Amino acid sequence: MRIALFSSQNYEVPFFEQAVNSYSELEISFISESLNEKTVSLCQHYDAVCVFVNDTVNAQVIDKLADYGVKTIALRCAGFNNVDIQQAKQRDIKVVRVPAYSPEAVAEHCIALMLTLSRKTHKAYNRVREDNFDLNGLLGFNIYNKTVGIIGCGKIGQALVSILNGFGANVLVYDPNIGEGPYTLVSLDILLAQSDIISLHCPLNEYTHHIIDDAAFAKMKAGVMLINTSRGALLDSKACIAALKSKRLGYLGLDVYEQESELFFKNHSEEIIQDDVFSRLVSFPNVLVTGHQGFFTKEALKQIATITCENLDAARLEKPLINQVV
Ligand code: NAI
Numbered sequence: 545m546r547i548a549l550f551s552s553q554n555y556e557v558p559f560f561e562q563a564v565n566s567y568s569e570l571e572i573s574f575i576s577e578s579l580n581e582k583t584v585s586l587c588q589h590y591d592a593v594c595v596f597v598n599d600t601v602n603a604q605v606i607d608k609l610a611d612y613g614v615k616t617i618a619l620r621c622a623g624f625n626n627v628d629i630q631q632a633k634q635r636d637i638k639v640v641r642v643p644a645y646s647p648e649a650v651a652e653h654c655i656a657l658m659l660t661l662s663r664k665t666h667k668a669y670n671r672v673r674e675d676n677f678d679l680n681g682l683l684g685f686n687i688y689n690k691t692v693g694i695i696g697c698g699k700i701g702q703a704l705v706s707i708l709n710g711f712g713a714n715v716l717v718y719d720p721n722i723g724e725g726p727y728t729l730v731s732l733d734i735l736l737a738q739s740d741i742i743s744l745h746c747p748l749n750e751y752t753h754h755i756i757d758d759a760a761f762a763k764m765k766a767g768v769m770l771i772n773t774s775r776g777a778l779l780d781s782k783a784c785i786a787a788l789k790s791k792r793l794g795y796l797g798l799d800v801y802e803q804e805s806e807l808f809f810k811n812h813s814e815e816i817i818q819d820d821v822f823s824r825l826v827s828f829p830n831v832l833v834t835g836h837q838g839f840f841t842k843e844a845l846k847q848i849a850t851i852t853c854e855n856l857d858a859a860r861l862e863k864p865l866i867n868q869v870v
Contacts, residue, residue: 545860547572547618548587549594550579553809556620556845563849567857578805584608592616592856597623597836598805603631610635616859620852621839623775624869625748639869640855644699646844651703653838654743654773657797658687661769661832688712693739695732695755696746696774697722704743719746736763741771748775756780761787767794773838776802781821788828796831799838808835 549560552574564570572594577583579599587593587609593616595601601617606628609617617632619641632639660666663684671678692708694701697719705727708715715727718735732755736742742764746752756770757780770793772779781802787793801807803819817823826833839848855867 545570545591545616545856546589547592547594547856548575548579548590549573549620550575550577550583550599551596551809552576556849559845559849560852563846563853567853569860570853570856579605581605581608587614588612590614592618592859594618594620594852594856595627597621597626598808599626600805601627601632603628606631606635606637610637616640616856618852618856618859619869620848623747625775627869629869633870638859638865640859640865640867641869642848642851642855643867645839645847645851646841647699647703649841649844650700650773650838651707653799653834653840654700654704654771654797655707657771657773657799657832657834658741658743658769661795661797661830662687666832687741689714690740691716691738692741692743693718693730693735694727695719695735695742695744696752697725697727698745700773701745704745713741733763736760737765739768740765741769743771744774744778746774746778748777753777754780754783756783758783758786761792764792766792768792769795769797771797773797773799776800776804781825785821785824788825788831794830796825796828798825798831798833800836801825801833804836 547570549572557574560572564572575586579593579595579601581604584605593614595617615637617627617637617639622641622643624641627639629639664682668682688711691714693716694704695718697717705715709726716730716735716739717727718730718732755778761783784793784796788796801822806819825831858865
């Protein structure tokens with residue numbers, strides 16, 4: 545099976561080279577470009593494509609893939625909002641993903657964002673390097689006894705609940721699909737109204753697009769902390785800017801951004817960023833942005849490569865696909 549792996553990054557190649565060693569019939573070509581309407585022509589002579597979060601796998605791309613004889617799309621991530629699943633089904637292309645590789649990796653990154661924003665360790669690091677030991681401006685707050693609201697409590701949300709319970713936080717959860725657990729299940733409105741910190745862990749779909757907008761901010765406590773490590777378009781970025789300016793939003797931690805496909809995973813340090821919304825967001829002193837690195841641990845990369853190769857080999861052998869997206 546010949547596989548075109550798009551959006552390839554140097555850091556993931558060794559993990560895939562090691563994983564693919566166990567499968568003599570799988571042959572991976574690493575392609576640094578992302579998959580989209582312009583690059584899909586590179587897929588001629590391949591049996592499968594392997595894509596990541598910001599590859600564009602819309603109906604147009606899928607039609608071309610089908611015409612070239614591609615039979616499998618292997619997502620090397622959990623979310624699949626960038627793939628037109630209906631079109632893939634119509635064109636008889638199987639879509640597989642890695643449903644869970646390390647929920648703890650994302651949950652721990654979420655905590656890193658919370659603690660950095662609260663305790664301002666990023667500012668302290670720079671100050672101390674310049675022999676500035678002044679504490680003014682570094683005042684933080686305890687997570688102990690705070691109310692933390694989690695929107696969407698699947699694998700990552702549950703991992704976060706465990707950590708937050710260790711901190712002694714009061715954990716509220718809004719998730720229409722889960723039962724009782726070591727948290728208090730509440731409506732979205734109650735979660736928005738009562739939380740000191742809100743963290744998003746639901747998938748992006750037509751129901752959750754801009755789940756946090758102007759109306760949602762209006763229901764929150766003044767000075768709330770908001771963390772999004774899920775998908776950028778869960779948040780209305782312009783509403784975030786307005787809420788930061790009015791001080792309703794006291795802290796914002798983002799690992800994802802609505803228009804991230806233009807920016808993330810590449811070095812733009814020699815360029816002028818054209819996205820004014822993004823530039824405004826990062827200009828606030830109480831906003832911390834990381835470039836979609838929640839998943840980025842050694843353990844997670846190993847698991848992603850292993851499961852992706854298992855998925856591809858199962859597709860090659862036409863075995864039942866346990867990780868198929870249907
Ligand atoms: P999951 O499928 O285990 O859990 C998602 C939960 O959201 C489910 O319990 C579901 O019932 C709930 N949900 C669905 N619709 C909802 C709604 N309208 N309101 C509230 N809850 C709703 O997914 P998992 O593994 O926990 O991942 C969550 C998201 O995290 C993924 O969809 C992905 O977008 C993102 N992610 C981000 C990563 C990063 O590196 N920053 C890495 C991996 C995932």
